[in-house]
Amino acid sequence: MRILAILLSLSFSLTISAQDYGFGKVSKEELQEKFNPLDSSANATYLYKNRRTYFVYRQEEGFSLVTDVQERIKIYNQEGFDKATKAILLYDYAGDSEKISGFKAYTYNLIDGKVEEDKLKNDGIFKTKYNEYYEQTKFTMPNIKEGSVIEYKYSIESPFYWNVDEFVFQHDIPVKKLEAYFEAPEYFNFKSNTKGFLSVVPKNETKNDKITFNYKERNTSMGGGTTFSSSDLDFVKYVSSYDLSNIPALKEEPYVNNIDNYRSAVKYELSYTKFPQAPLKYFSTTWEDVVKTIYESPNFGGELDKTGYYDDEVDALIASVSDPLSRTGLIFNFVKSQVKWNGYNGKYTNDGVRKAFKDHVGNVAEINLMLTSMLRYAGLNAYPVLVSTRDNGIPLFPTRDGYNYVITYVKFPQGGMLLDATNKFSMPNVLPFRALNWQGRIITEHGNSELIDLYPKIDSKDQITMMVDLHENGDIEGGFRSIKTNHDAMLFRQRYDDVDQADFLEKLENKYDGLEVSEFKVVNTDELSKPIMESYKLFEESQADIIGNKIYFSPLFHLKTTVNPFKLEKREFPVDFGYPSSSVYRVSVNLPEGYQVETLPEPKIIALPDDLGSFKYIIASQKTSIQLTVEYKINQAIILPFYYETLKEYFKQLIEKENEQIVLTKTL
Structure with a gap:
């Protein structure tokens, strides 16, 4: 297997080095590729990304910032079709605005062994007002199919030369080849700030350049006429270049405050300017x-x-x-x-x-x-x-x-x-x-x-009480009540505010497929000093399995957790729950007549290290009913990556316990 992996990697590297990245030079090999050799789960891949950001000088306007972009994307399946749509935001403020130009875009498909191209036409490009400060140019590539390759290029010119967009190296899909350049005249001093877990080191060098000033002067003597002249101003520009290959995708996971915080990128921030015959002008360099x-x-x-x-x-x-x-x-x-x-x-x-x-x-x-x-x-x-x-x-x-x-x-x-x-x-x-x-x-x-x-120190609490009758056919009916405080209450109030109650209940019923809700009531929606209270009657079919004379069911019914939110083998960024919380579920189940408990899950307590959280599962049976109390606590809003494997195992055990079944036997 190791030899096979080495051969695959070598073959992949040779393919990269032989590939032509000139615009429009899409190969049959790229179109024939069925999956990314280094990430077979990827729905799409950046075959090539190129960005160059540099300064231009116009005599009447001064310096402006220009960014040239070229991107080529391979789409493997329908789940990757969303990559055929792109939105570009252009800053517009106080009469100045960024402009887009040089736009070209094509979709390439392999039809009967021949590369066919479809050009994106102007009617497929939409310009809208995104918000108070931004215009948006959005487009969707034509004739997208499984296996398509799309490619586009454009330039953005910005009068806001001090605001350089972040160079983003890592995305939610892999990148096979990336080239990026940042060029700044000696008059601008930028500092670079890197983030992410990839090692990204630029090649830094200096190059000579010049600005040409053109003059014209009307001659008022000897018959008039106009004299033209020019002069050059030589300067040095600083160039940082990046050449990266096989950049892995940054996978989104639950409980991330913003995945961009951990995405490999470089941000250039203007520290100061020093123009000829002008004093230093400082921008932000410290907090x-x-x-x-x-x-x-x-x-x-x-x-x-x-x-x-x-x-x-x-x-x-x-x-x-x-x-x-x-x-x-x-x-x-x-x-x-x-x-x-x-x-x-x-x-x-x-x-x-x-x-x-x-x-x-x-x-x-x-x-x-x-x-x-x-x-x-x-x-x-x-x-x-x-x-x-x-x-x-x-x-x-x-x-x-x-x-x-x-x-x-x-x-x-x-x-x-x-x-x-x-x-x-x-x-x-x-x-x-x-x-x-x-x-x-x-x-x-x-x-x-x-x-x-900014994170709160006091828990948000959610106390749930559910009392249900379990029928012999596996249906349940009964009552539900929830009492929420702090952030849990605020988030509920936001969801419930100014909504049509019928729509709200439909979403609730759809969340728990098959749930039927009646007599729905919410108390304290506007009395913020009091907890929010939600209650309703419920009915739900087929919440137990009937096999012979036995009934099998989880006492949490539709409230149980079924999927572990943490799936990555290793996580390099924190788990962000937003705020500390504690939830208590109290469930009472009245058994169908003529049945008794044969098997009951064992009580269990799981504790996370360093008092980060805990899970308690306490269950008891009486002759005609079952009483269950489940308590969840997350004591820290942020849990560091050091604890990720432990947290993942914690949720695994929690889910296993919640899904354990009670077995009832019909008495003779």
Whole structure:
């Protein structure tokens, strides 16, 4: 087997070296390939990725950033068809925008031994407004079949030369060959930040280049005319190049806050510029620089300092209240009720806090900077906290884009409190799930900063009680009740908010195939200080196997876990549960008349090391009923990769125990 693997790898390497990666040079061998030799589970593969990012200078406009992209993808089966659709986001801000050009795209198929190509036409390219700051160009390749190869190329020119898109080397499908280049004139000093678990080392070199300036001058003497001239400015450019082969896919797994945090990539961040006859201009190089830049922005610190637009309302709200905690609660609830989130994240305001207060709608920064300002006005020690949302990734390095969100921190003698008024169901220290992402950065006095853990310390609890009658034909009917607190309650309220109850129940019944729900009721939807309570009557067919005069069933019925969420042999990134939690299931089963317990599962306790969590399964039988209590605890929001194998085995044993069956025998 080892010799076969070596031969396969050698053959694969020879194929790579012989392949022509010129645009349009798709080979029959690529079209005939049935699977990736190094990852037979892959539904598609990047045969080739090429990216070059460099600067161009135009005399009237100055420097701009150009990125050339060429990608060739092999699609093996229908599950890989989604790779035939691509969306390109183009930044559009304050009158400046990125532009796409040089677009070409073809689909290649092998028909009767001949390579046939289909060109993507203009009517297959769609340009839309993605959000306030981005335009989107989206396309789907034509005539996609199992075995197709697609290839496209384009260029993006950006006036935002300081914002270099991340070089991404690893994807959810393998990459056979990747080439990438970053070129920057000596006037721009960039630092590179790498992430991921692949070893990626660039080849760095310098090259000579020049800028040509053209002049024209009208001659006013001796008959007029125009004189043309030019001059060259020589400079050095720094080139980093990457040449990688056989990059494995990064497999998505459950309980990952953002898989991009662990994807192999390089981010170039502008540190400073030094143009001829001009002083150094520094950009972000340390977190202190980042915080200072953000705080001094008129759309952050300037908006935070604004008052006068809410004074009368806040004065009336807290006039008879002196307790700091009570004042905080009143102002927090006031902002939540008065200003609705418009769905936009951002650490900077867009229209400003005054307009948001007047119009009763605003982005994240407008709402939470307003909240911070009101709390300070009320005499509380309140500070803004910079946060990176889960979909923005973890801010591993000091970059201006590392944070994209802001919340509020209030300091009390007995401890601190985190607040986010963008979600009407959030509570003190119960942040929206999008904001639970490792650490935030409190901006303290004078623009200094300190880190704070965003994950809650108090468990979210879910207590479930289910009492059912088991019928002789295997059907069950009875009642269900759930009581949820903290994040579990907030997430339920979000799912239940403004939905059609019929649709909500249909989704619930579809989740547990065959479940029929009636007398559905939810209590405390708006009383956030109280737990959310859900209850209903249930009926479900065929929840037991009838063999002869015996009945076999799992006492958790449809609530049991059937699939281990952890499937990888090895995991290099943490398991992120989002928040600590504890769940207790209490199930009472009334036995069908004329049956008695023959076999009962043994009680079991499983403990994770270092008090990370536990599982308890306690069961007892009486003459006509069975009582089961199952308790789950995850005590840490984040579990490090060191514990992955143990956690995987923990879930394996948990599932085995939950699926163990009770055996009933019919009495004579």
